[in-house]
Amino acid sequence: MPSDFCWLRTGREAYGQMLKAIRAATSSVRLETYIFQDDTIGRRAREEMVKARKRGLTVRVLVDAFGSVELRDSFWNPLRAVGGEVRWFNLIELKRFSFRDHRKIFVCDERVAFIGGFNMGREYASDGIKSGWRDLGMKITGTGAAALARSVDQMFEAADYRHTRLAQFRRSLRRAERLDQSGLLFLTAPGFGRTPFKSMLHADLSHARDVSIASAYYLPTARIRRDLRRVVKRGGKVQLLLPGKSDVPVMQMATRSLYRRMLKAGIQIAEYQPQIMHTKMIVVDDVVYVGSLNLDTRSLHINYEVMLRIADARVAAEGRAILVEDMKHSVSLEFESWNRSRSWWQRLRGRLAYYVLFRLDPLVASRQLRRAMAAGN
Secondary structure (H helix, E strand, C coil): CCCEEEEECCHHHHHHHHHHHHHHCCCEEEEEECCECCCHHHHHHHHHHHHHHHCCCEEEEEEECCCCCCCCHHHHHHHHHCCCEEEEECCCCHHHCCCCECCCEEEECCCEEEEECCCECHHHCCCCCCCCCECCEEEEECHHHHHHHHHHHHHHHCCCCCCCCHHHHHHHHCEEEECCCCEEEEEECCCCCCCHHHHHHHHHHHCCCEEEEEECCCCCCHHHHHHHHHHHHCCCEEEEEEECCCCCHHHHHHHHCCHHHHHHCCCEEEEECCCCECCEEEEECCEEEEECCCCCHHHHHCCEEEEEEEECHHHHHHHHHHHHHHHCCEEECCHHHHHHHCCHHHHHHHHHHHHHHHHHHHHHHHHHHHHHHHHCC
């Protein structure tokens, strides 16, 4: 069955669709997320999963141990009491602390799936203009949903890393899976070499004419930055939508340290203003990427992520239209005014932040990865 793709334009819309899917499910519910909060949204989702389990459905939940560090394990007692399965991904240990499950995948009956930036919490379930965070996602039906269900099961079984050697586990996740003629699913895992996702993105950018990117955290590789400059150099357009407000100030400082060179190269930059922007989307001509991956060092090299590439002119045009609407709530930057506005202290803090996130964080992760692989765990 071919996959069908439908944009989820706000968190409010996404959660409504997710709850509807749980109620309509007849065989299984799978949830994998980085953050799950004990608030009105989290408790309602748990309640619906408890009801699903009481109807006889298989219910599996995988939550990252660091992302949801404030969530008590006892929160899941009502679901476990009726036979639901809950696991924490990569319990916090110093020797492998860096590697986090940043994926957000929700699947019902292997027929309908949801991916994007949405975690399970109140701030994600709003419109991103008047309240809550600005976010975006995709609803997938057909073969794509079944592929995502298999991926959740694989991560669920590997939650504590102890079922097999880490090297074998990583290889199994660093892959691309063809869903149908238009859909390609990328599953990424920790590592610093070439990956199917980066290779495909480089290939798309190599002949691109019109590139639009929205990224909650933006600190891409030098090669991706070079690819974007080349798009402009050959007469194309590159437009970046980045957060004007961020939940990670050090990331924003590091990102802004790149603005001067990007603006000078002709790359257009706008910052979203009303709320914190958490969107992750790349549109390259008639191709769109959507999922959990930010164009930053951690998503590209350290975290486990999921990204969907859709080669469909209609879906890409709809994604670009969403960004056009978000641009109406953003401030566009100009090279001269930006350059004049930056004090020496802001420039210094930006370079220090860049060093920590682009150099130091990957260095620590790389050492942990080598040690874990050498130990076979």
